[in-house]
Amino acid sequence: QTVVTQEPSLTVSPGGTVTLTCASSTGPVTSGYYPNWFQQKPGQAPRALIYSTSNKHSWTPARFSGSLLGGKAALTLSGVQPEDEADYYCLLYYGAPQPWVFGGGTKLTVL
Amino acid sequence: QVQLVESGGGLVKPGGSLRLSCEASGFTLRDYYMSWIRQAPGKGLECVAYITRDTSTVYYADSVKGRFTISRDNAKNSVYLQMHSLRAEDTALYYCARDLNWNVDYWGQGTQVTVSS
Numbered sequence: 047q048t049v050v051t052q053e054p055s056l057t058v059s060p061g062g063t064v065t066l067t068c069a070s071s072t073g074p075v076t077s078g079y080y081p082n083w084f085q086q087k088p089g090q091a092p093r094a095l096i097y098s099t100s101n102k103h104s105w106t107p108a109r110f111s112g113s114l115l116g117g118k119a120a121l122t123l124s125g126v127q128p129e130d131e132a133d134y135y136c137l138l139y140y141g142a143p144q145p146w147v148f149g150g151g152t153k154l155t156v157l
Numbered sequence: 158q159v160q161l162v163e164s165g166g167g168l169v170k171p172g173g174s175l176r177l178s179c180e181a182s183g184f185t186l187r188d189y190y191m192s193w194i195r196q197a198p199g200k201g202l203e204c205v206a207y208i209t210r211d212t213s214t215v216y217y218a219d220s221v222k223g224r225f226t227i228s229r230d231n232a233k234n235s236v237y238l239q240m241h242s243l244r245a246e247d248t249a250l251y252y253c254a255r256d257l258n259w260n261v262d263y264w265g266q267g268t269q270v271t272v273s274s
Contacts, residue, residue: 092202137204
């Protein structure tokens with residue numbers, strides 16, 4: 047059973063920088079896992095932020111960036127805004143028999 | 158604009174069945190892989206079913222294998238999730254999402270499934 051691990055919670059000050067990570071139980075995360083990142087606020091559906099490691103959607107704020115860092119996928123928020131307080135989920139692609147596996151999510155608090 | 162609208166959720170007794178629908182608009186459904194993703198109350202996201210563009214291949218999470226069936230009708234711009242032998246642990250908000258070249262971009266707003274006696 048593949049497990050994708052994220053930090054359960056992180057806290058950042060407004061204007062600060064924070065990096066969320068996403069690790070795979072199968073080994074180092076590479077671009078071949080096509081990491082996707084999503085933001086979810088209470089009562090809302092998840093919103094896509096990043097795909098294929100570092101590509102942004104047209105609606106993704108510039109302060110969000112994706113990368114690979116130390117064998118993990120990473121989402122960095124630079125110049126954090128209060129509205130960035132949310133849950134963040136990564137998604138990795140494994141192919142058959144279970145193509146997509148989500149991380150457990152990171153609750154980001156802006157304080 | 159791109160829209161995915163789920164329907165068919167509701168309250169069902171353990172052992173019962175439901176059929177969820179996801180109606181797509183604003184894009185050509187046949188060009189996309191599609192997934193059903195669920196979120197139990199206060200929990201994270203789980204991809205429970207996945208279907209390729211031409212329906213040639215489907216995948217299921219172990220938690221639903223043998224009980225859920227994903228299907229699609231590209232002519233009707235719809236994706237379905239037939240759920241049988243429902244359990245309390247299937248209680249969740251069920252989303253559909255589209256995927257092209259490993260880019261999961263648009264999600265619906267979800268439909269609630271509650272399994273309780």
